[in-house]
Amino acid sequence: MASRVDELKRVPLFNGLSQRQLKKLAADLGERTFRPGTTVVQQGKMSGIDFFVIAEGDASVSVGGKTIGQLGPGDYFGELALIGERERAATVTADTPLRCLTMRSWDFRQFVTDNPDVSWKLLQHLVELLQPSQP
Numbered sequence: 001m002a003s004r005v006d007e008l009k010r011v012p013l014f015n016g017l018s019q020r021q022l023k024k025l026a027a028d029l030g031e032r033t034f035r036p037g038t039t040v041v042q043q044g045k046m047s048g049i050d051f052f053v054i055a056e057g058d059a060s061v062s063v064g065g066k067t068i069g070q071l072g073p074g075d076y077f078g079e080l081a082l083i084g085e086r087e088r089a090a091t092v093t094a095d096t097p098l099r100c101l102t103m104r105s106w107d108f109r110q111f112v113t114d115n116p117d118v119s120w121k122l123l124q125h126l127v128e129l130l131q132p133s134q135p
Helices: 004-009 019-028 079-084 105-114 116-130
Strands: 030-034 039-041 050-056 059-063 066-071 091-094 098-104
Touching: 004 019, 004 050, 004 098, 019 105, 030 050, 050 105, 098 105, 105 116
Parallel strands: none
Antiparallel strands: 030 098, 039 091, 050 098, 059 066, 059 091
16 A cells, blocks of 8 residues: 555646645544445535545536546645635545545645645646636
8 A cells, every 4th residue: 555645646636745734734634435426525515624635436527416637646625615615516426435635724735835836736736627628
């Protein structure tokens, strides 16, 4: 099994972090597992205060009951609800046994504040989400 630091290296959001920063981040993470078919977060709910990084397994993302994407190892979700302090924008459901690394909102905020490169990547991610797809 890969170490948490190795798992974090697969996450585009954390590209460019030093080994020391990755170790600090890894130490602050919790872990949760989900069975296939389990709803991890539900659209429209203020369900939880976690940011999730998928370490193992696959999940589906749906909005309004329609599947709009798939997630796998190295993907993350929950950042929009934490940043905006709003309801979840989508439902994420485990398709296979799912193991996620998790970070509470207050720890996530402190980590992003302490690591400006991550802040910039989050801003770029938000722009991608707001811009319509180019044909």
